[in-house]
Amino acid sequence: MLRSRFTRGVLLLVVCMSMNMGGAFAAGANSSTFFAQGQKAYNAGQRKEALRLFRKAEAQGMKKASLYYNIGVCSYSLKQYPEAKAAFQEVIVLSKDMAPLAHYNLGLIGMREGNRQEMIAGFETAIATSSDPKIRDMAAAALDENNVRQRAGATPYAGYFEISVGYDDNIELYSDLLGSKGDGDWFTEVFAAGTMPINGGTFRRGTQLFGSMYYQKFADYDEYDLGTVAVGVQYLFDYNGWKIKPGVDYSYTIQDTKSYDQTPSFSIKGRHGFYWDTQIRLSYKISYIDILDSTYDATQGTRNKFRTEIIKKWQKTSVSLRYTLELNSRDSDDLSPTRNTVAVKVRHRFTDQFSGVASVAFRNSSYDNTVAYDRDEDRWKTTLRGIYKIDPIWTVVADYTYSDNEDNQAYARYNYTRSVSALRLERSF
Numbered sequence: 001m002l003r004s005r006f007t008r009g010v011l012l013l014v015v016c017m018s019m020n021m022g023g024a025f026a027a028g029a030n031s032s033t034f035f036a037q038g039q040k041a042y043n044a045g046q047r048k049e050a051l052r053l054f055r056k057a058e059a060q061g062m063k064k065a066s067l068y069y070n071i072g073v074c075s076y077s078l079k080q081y082p083e084a085k086a087a088f089q090e091v092i093v094l095s096k097d098m099a100p101l102a103h104y105n106l107g108l109i110g111m112r113e114g115n116r117q118e119m120i121a122g123f124e125t126a127i128a129t130s131s132d133p134k135i136r137d138m139a140a141a142a143l144d145e146n147n148v149r150q151r152a153g154a155t156p157y158a159g160y161f162e163i164s165v166g167y168d169d170n171i172e173l174y175s176d177l178l179g180s181k182g183d184g185d186w187f188t189e190v191f192a193a194g195t196m197p198i199n200g201g202t203f204r205r206g207t208q209l210f211g212s213m214y215y216q217k218f219a220d221y222d223e224y225d226l227g228t229v230a231v232g233v234q235y236l237f238d239y240n241g242w243k244i245k246p247g248v249d250y251s252y253t254i255q256d257t258k259s260y261d262q263t264p265s266f267s268i269k270g271r272h273g274f275y276w277d278t279q280i281r282l283s284y285k286i287s288y289i290d291i292l293d294s295t296y297d298a299t300q301g302t303r304n305k306f307r308t309e310i311i312k313k314w315q316k317t318s319v320s321l322r323y324t325l326e327l328n329s330r331d332s333d334d335l336s337p338t339r340n341t342v343a344v345k346v347r348h349r350f351t352d353q354f355s356g357v358a359s360v361a362f363r364n365s366s367y368d369n370t371v372a373y374d375r376d377e378d379r380w381k382t383t384l385r386g387i388y389k390i391d392p393i394w395t396v397v398a399d400y401t402y403s404d405n406e407d408n409q410a411y412a413r414y415n416y417t418r419s420v421s422a423l424r425l426e427r428s429f
Helices: 002-021 029-043 047-059 065-077 081-094 099-113 116-129 133-145 294-299 409-414
Strands: 158-168 185-198 206-218 226-239 242-255 258-275 278-291 301-313 317-330 338-349 354-367 375-389 394-407 416-428
Touching: 029 047, 029 065, 047 065, 065 081, 065 099, 081 099, 099 116, 099 133, 116 133, 278 294, 375 409, 394 409
Parallel strands: none
Antiparallel strands: 158 185, 158 416, 185 206, 206 226, 226 242, 242 258, 258 278, 278 301, 301 317, 317 338, 338 354, 354 375, 375 394, 394 416
8 A cells, every 4th residue: 555655665764874874873882882783673674672772772872863763663663653753753853854754754653543633744844844855755645645635835834714603592691680591592603723833843843823713793692792812922842751832822802892801821731642542631821811891800810720631542532531720819809719620521433534522521610709608619511522524624513512500509690501502614724
């Protein structure tokens, strides 16, 4: 098949290159010896032994691109894909000349793992950065085989757009005296987002600009129309096997065509793959919410959000368990909840085109009020989603979300149930 032919061609090219340059990259007598022995073991078909010897060369102080390339090659052949990815990413840092080959191999790994986003990013970056027509042709052919339309231009970028129509059966969740109003309304939503590496960055490393836009329009309840724009910059790097992404952003929100708030934020995210099928994600974000509409001045203040998530993948199924802690310090203590949220999500791919998602989340919100009764609120939220890929860039999504919010007796007016159904058309580019 085409895929296996590409894999053999690139990996053999890498090994031959490493053999020709082995002496130049030696860090010492022992590391050079282990490196040469690793080459011989690989050529003899002894992949595990070759990897062991290349790791010994690394332990002896060799930190060169050719070594990490061979580590990546051996790990890939042994189907140790996280280790292979880490090695090829080191090559990108250490050698500008070898980086396009490393990006190509990262595309191969994404293809093997069924990670379409990583596959596309690897192959397209190889096309954009390589001066070797052979590498560009192989990457282009791989994209063509996987029905991916190639983007023009030398700068990699990514974007996303969606338009939705839906129905919300409870627009006004609470009122001052009678509790949930219970009126429903139709709505339309538009969302767009984009990311572009700058200053020599890629989707895996370096600096990126990003931005997004969201607008929700109700058919009858204009006072709840909502729009948000956000822009920011982030920096991606690796540390001890972690993918780290600190960033800053600014968002501006309008409600019913009036300025509502502006929010500068700092965030840092990290993820680490412990095994080929298990990943942990951590994040922290602090935001200052500057209220522009004087009606809501009491909600001005800071919000700290901590999140941890563990994702386990099987062949066609992934399960995630997420915990979120949110700490608020607003101008009014009555509007400064401490929130704890636990969520479970299951995703299953039934066919190459169709997959389903089910999630359940429980959130407890505790308000330390200054009045006689502290407020304690529990919310259950369940979502069912069906996802159908029309082609590589167009997707149709149908989802249904049901929420049940229960407050303590003194604040029963905040009790509500809510159902939201939506149909979305999504496009990636």
